[in-house]
Amino acid sequence: MELHITPALALLREHHLLDHVSNLTDFTATSVSYDSRKVKPGTLFFCKGNFLPKYLASAREAGAIAYVAEKEYPEGAGLPAIIVNDEQKAMALLGAAFYGYPQNDLFIIAITGTKGKTTTAYFADHILAKATDKHIALFSTLDRVLGNKKEDKFKSDLTTPESLDLFHDMRAAVNNGMTHLVMEVSSQAYKKNRIYGLKYNVGIFLNISPDHIGRNEHPTFADYLHCKEQLLVNSDVCLINAETAYFTDVYYTAKxxxxxxxIFLFARHGADLQLPDGLAVDFEYRNDLEDLRESEFELTALTEKAKQLQLDCRYTTSVPGDYNEGNAVAAIIASGLAGATQADALATLDHVHIRGRMEMIPTKQHGTIYVDYAHNYASLKRLLAFLKRQTNAGKVTVVLGATGDKGISRRPGFGKALTEEQPDEVILTTDDPGFEDPLKIAREIDSYIDHERVSDVSFEMDRETAIKKAIDGSDDDDIVVLAGKGEDPYQKIKGHDVPYPTDVKIAHDYIAKIEK
Incomplete structure (x- = not known):
């Protein structure tokens, strides 16, 4: 991989990003990086994000051949300085060019939504693994899969990675023989221009509800919605859940x-839809059976373009929750648009396992434990409502916290969901507090709970202790819900990722210890 200065400058001019160039020389970059610790001779260095001039000095000493920034720095004296008006956009464009536009060699399905992205991605990944004989890459909140070897699979650090990492991984996937890619796309990826210029073959819009709104994220809901909608603007074919809030706005953005x-629309049979005159749903699905282990639903094509995909069938999914049926439907249709068949979906959906998503841990004497990533009002409410419908549980105990520094709107949302669904006991604890005091966050959640409806609320800031306390207080017919972290293996505390065993491991290990 390499990038010559002439086409690089032409690309920046084409997108009206280039301001000026100082100390211009004829060079070819043989590496690109925004991390000074990874610079080697021949690197084009990007001064991005929380940048400090000392990083440029380090990059220069390590052999950087030039740098891209929004202003010149004395620390880069003597190096060609490519000055742009938007560093993030420039990095995305030049990153794609450096790695030879790997997106052009992949059929890409991109997924956005406030909830359900990861579940939908895993459903689609499994279907397409069958359809393509395992030539499928996956970029998800949980995992990055670039190929079929053990070293090609690793945990993700961001839902949608930085542009240089994104195109690097796409190139690796192509080099590994992958032909398709399923990727989650976060609103922050558009807010921060990590995916500027990237196009998708199919874009899925699942839903939208208030989330990620706060001082370090989206300033308003309107901004959040706008960023989510950009996925549709950049997709060849759009697949939209017609039940989403703000449907008209979402649809006309796609149009x-x-x-x-x-543009394909799907919805649950009998849903109360607010469609513009003359607009019809292409697919509808009807729930046939659901329990705590699986869901069964019938998918029916209603329009001619939908019927051409030949996806009508009764499907069974191994991920419980009626709300996950819509995620499965989105994956089936998107995979069909990518060339998968009804048979591919039938052969795979009944054995999909997604870590930290509705994971059930049965016990002998302490009821049933559910671990789920539910991390906002909508997902927590749907999870608790589903469990309430499906069980004749005795006591229901919920363990949760809220993130610090971001997602501020989740705190009143949690209070509202708990008030509406009325679990018997709530233990408020720590969940990625960042630079905030976790107890202060917990007390803020508590302030939004109606204590006449949910009276038993306690605080335990050590999350492992909180989980053990919830299990200790539960009997045979009870339910313990561990919400928010899923399989996250760390706690974000004061700028550091502090190792954390995961809710699943803590629960499993403790049950094994006390139920010998």
């Missing part, structure tokens, strides 16, 4: 850049 024939 602004896509022909009506390239």
């Amino acid at each position: 602004a850049t896509s022909q009506p024939g390239d």
Whole structure:
């Protein structure tokens, strides 16, 4: 991989990003990086994010050949300085060029939504693994899969990675023979221009509800919605859940850049839809059976373009929760648009396992423990409502916290969901507090709980202790819900990722200890 200065400058000019160049020389970069610790001779260095001039000095000493920034720095004296008006956009464009535009060699399905992205991604990944004989890459909140060897699979650090990492991994996937990619796309990826210029073959819009709104994220809900909608603007074919809030806004955003024939809508049978006149749903699904282990539903094509995909069938999924049926439907349709068949979906959906998503841990004497990533009002409410419908549980205990520094709107949302679903006991604890006091966050959640409806609320800031306390207080017919972290193996505390065993491991190990 390499990038010559002439086409690089031409690309920046084409997108009106180039301000000026100082100390211009004829060079070819043989490496790109935004991390001074990874610079080697021949590197084009990007001064991005929480940048300090000393990083440029380190990069220069390590052999950087030039740098890209929004202003010149004395620490880069003597190096060609490519000055741009938007560092993030420039990095995305030049990163794609350096890695030879690997997206052009992949059929890409991109997924956005406030909830359900990871579940949908795993459903689609499994279907397409069958359809393509395992030539499928996956970029998810949980895992990054670039190929079929053990070293090609690793945990993700961001839902949607930085642009240089994204295109590096796409190139690796292509080099590994992958032909398809399923990727989650966060609103922050658009807010921070990590995926500027990237196009998708199919874009899925699952839903939208208030989340990620706060001082370090989206300033308003309107901004959050706008960033989510950009996925549709950048997709050849759009697949939209017609039950989403703000459907009209979402649909007309898609229609602004896509022909009506390239927009597919799906919804649950009997849903109360607010569709513009003349607009019809392409697919509907009807729940046939659901329990705590699986869901069964019938998918029916209603329009001619939908019928051409030949996906009508009764499907069974191994991920419980009626709310996950819509995620499965989105994956089936998107995979069908990518060339998968009804048979591919039938053969795979009944054995999909997603770590930290509705994981059930049965016990002998302490009821049933559910571990789920539910981390906002909508997902917590749906999870508790589903468990309430499906069980004749005795006591229901919920263990949860809220993140610090971001997602501020989740705190009143948690209080509202707990008030509406009325668990018997709530233990408020720590969940990625960042630079905030976890007890202060917990007390803020508590302030939004109606204590006449949920009276038993306690505080335990050590999350492992909180989990053990919830299990100790539960009997045979009870339920313990561990919400928010899923399989996260760390706690974000004061700028550090502090290792954490995961809720699943803590629960499993403690049950094994006390139920010998």
